[in-house]
Structures are given as structure tokens and as C-alpha cells.
Amino acid sequence: MGSLVGKLLARGMLAGLLAGLFAFGVAYVAGEPSVDASIAVEEAASAHEHTAAHTHGGAGPAEAGTEKTDEEEIVSRDLQSTAGLATGVLVYGVALGGITSLAFCFVLGRAGRFGPKATATLVAATAFTTVTLVPFLKYPATPPAVGNPDTIGQRTTLYFLMILLSVLLGIAAVVAGRRLAPRLGNWNATVVAGAGFVAATVLACVFLPDNGDAVQPDFPAAVLWEFRVASLGVQATLWVVFALAFGLLAERLLASVGTRTPAPAPAA
Template sequence: MTVSAETTPYPLLPLLGRGLAAGGLAGLASGLFSLLLAEPLMDRAIGLEEKRAAAASGGGHAHAAEAEELFTRGTQHLGLVVTAVVVGLALGVFFTLAYVLLYRAPRHGPASTWKRGTGLACAGFLALSLLPGLRYPANPPGVGDGGTVTERQGLWLAALVIGVLGLVLARHLYVRGERAGHGLPARQLTAAGVVVATLAALFLLPDNPDAVPVPAALLWDFRVLSLAAHVLLWTVLGTVFATLAARQARGEGVQRDPVR
């Protein structure tokens, strides 16, 4: 009986360990980036929101909110980094599961493993960060009516679902075209058309229900830094995971001859 590397499934547990390591490092890098660059903008936005609330209530509301503050800003800063690491770990697990489900078995050795890992990270950034972020850009904390939190979360979740479904469809049509013998430009154009249609579908969703009473320059800087944090998160995740997975594939001899 002949068993080829193409039909031998990925060992899940070693890959999960590598996914956790990649996700943890990605979350730490993203959290530190946000702490050092985006957090000062958050502090400014929170200060502006407190002044606006104080002006609207004659100063009493801001004083009460300040008295009821449970955590200092220093504690919140630490919580930002810890939360980013936890989110990165969870993302690393889901990333590994998606990798195994999509590719099922090693193919053509470490070079292909690297391409698959970084390619999946690019797709994840596009589906879960860039496309939803174009429809609902990030806003500084404290901005928005507390009564619309559930509505805003629902809209963001819908944007994530549409983004993922759009990328799944784009990949399906690309692979189907490859199997049908279509040329590379045709497959690329088809996938790009699906991505554009996905973005159009996102803009059919309702607008953000809340106004953003923040100076335009501050808002722009915050959104750019938020997107940059996502770029860093997915870059580190994909690069570290692909590097570790390729090393694992090389160590297991994925390029070996079929074993009888």
C-alpha cells in the first residue's frame, strides 16, 4: 500500500501549539503597538467625551463618572495588552483549525506550507479586518450612546459574517476555475469581482447609529492606527505560524518519497 504526503493529514496537536505561539506573539505585538501609539489618542478622546458630557449636564455627570471609575487608566492599559494576548491566542486556535480544514494534508513541502500560512493570514485580514473596517471604521472608546451598543455589535457581527462568506465564495470560485482549466488571470479577476461584490454588500448594511463627536484629525489618526494594529496582528500571526509550520514540515520530511 502506498501512502503519499498528500493524503496524510496534518498532525493537529503540533499545529495547534504553533498556532497558539503565533497567536500569542501576534496579540502581544498588536497590544504593545496599540498601547504605545493608539492609547494616547484614546486618552484624548476620553477626555473630550468627558468634557462634552460635563457641558451637557452642567458638570455633575462628569464628576460622578470620575468618582465611579473602577479602574485607573494604568490598569486599563495593562488590561489592553492582556486582552490583546488572549484574543491573539484564541485567534491562533481558530487560524490553525481553518488551516487544517482548508488544506487537510501537507503538499509539496515547506515552501507550500509557507505560502499557505501567509496566504490564509492575508485572507483573514481581508475578511475580518479590512472589509468590515471599511464599512464600520473603528471609533475611540467612550464614543456612542450606551443604548445602541447591542445594535452596533449586531452590525459589526453581520459585517464579519459577510466578509467571511465573501472570501469563502471567492476561494471556491478560484479553485473551481483552476480545476476547470481556466487561466490564472480569469481566476484572479473572478476572485477580485467577488471581493468587490462583498464590499458592495457590506455597504447595504445600515449606517452606524451614533454620531462621532471627535475632531476629524483625531478620528482619522485613531482609525489609521487601529487598522495598522490589525495589519501587524495578521502579519505576525501568518509569518510566525508559516515559519513554524514549514519547519515542522521540513522536520517530518514532507518532501520524502512515498512510503510503502
């Protein structure tokens, strides 16, 4: 059994790598233009403040002559948007694939009479909802260098707290659905558990603090919208491709070793 789990883990990481390639394509085509536009807005605002400071006597002629007009880049923007972006997305995809394949091993045969493809889709959809979609609804992604840098630690903490709450609520919904199934039936139990998850998520979104300074008030709304749509699209692409690729690989592996999906245990 341990050997089979290791093989599924390897296939999960391979599927994550493939998903990362597709996600990188979406990020480069749909996401990078909005990042460039965001950087241009920031540079224009910085240049305006610099000009205003000199106009109102913010620096003397001697000081102005010694100031650096352009900050030296450690990593060029071209490298960030190509090799840097690809490396980050691919590593994330491989790690995601490995973790999700382990979750697949645990869920297979315990979520009902689902085959490998359906189980992979179910696990990926659940992970996308709890880890990506729900936190995104409360704390949507923002372009780089847009928010207040002094609050980045607080904003990061709140985001990961939302992920933790979403995952815990998702687990609670699954447990509640399984316990209600003998009395209500599978369909009704699923509806009740799903409604409870939505209600609890809404309450969490209401009571958790907002990132009020995550976006500057004068930042172009169109650029922000494009960046957020692209960010969500990258995540959706990653999960969809992973579910399709890993479901196919897992099904072929299990068929080759003659492993059948175990039937769920009868309800007490």
C-alpha cells in the same frame, strides 16, 4: 495525522501569542494616546453640560452639594491601558492563532503548490481581508464612549453581520475560482473570483444600514482618524507577525517529521 494537527495547533497559538505581544506594543504606543484624547473630550463635554445645567437652574444648591463630581472608577485608567490591554490583546492573539492554524491544516496542499510559509501568508492575508479589513471599511472602529450607548447592541450586531457576510463571500469566491480554473486558467479564474468578491462586498456595504450615531458630530476628526489608523495598524501587525512566525514554525515542524506538501488533485 491527529498528532501533527495538534502540534500545528500548539505552534499556531504560540505564534498568536508572539503576534499579540507586537500588537500590544503598537496599541500602547499608537492607540492609547487617541483613547486618552477621546476620554478627555468626553469629560470636557460632560463637565460643560453639568455646568450648563446648574447655570440654567438644572439643580438646586442642596442637590448640587450632594452630587458626586467624579465617578468612582472600578478599574483605573492606568491599569486598563497596560495590564488590561495586554491581557485582552494576548488572549485574542492566542485564540486567533489557534483558529487560523486549523484553517492552515485544511488549506495546506489544497490551494496549489505552496509551501508552509506561503500557505500561512495566504491564509493570514485572506483572514485579515475578510474578518478585519472589509468590516472595517463599512463599520470603522470608534473610540470608547463616543457613540450613542442606546444603539451599541444594534451597532455590534451590524458589525458581526458584516464579518459573517465577508467570510461567506470569501468562501464563495474561493469555490468559484476553483471551479472556473479548468476553463479559464488559474490566473484568469483568480481575477474573476476576486472581482466578484469585490463587487459583492460593495453591494453589501451599500445596502447594509450605516451607524449614523456611532460618532458624535462635534467629535474632533483628527482624534477619530488617529484612533482608526491605530486600530487598523494593530490588526495588520497581528496578522503579519502571525503569518511570519507561524509559517516558520510550521515549516520546521513539517520538515522535521518528513511531511511534504501534497500536490493538488488534477482538475476533472
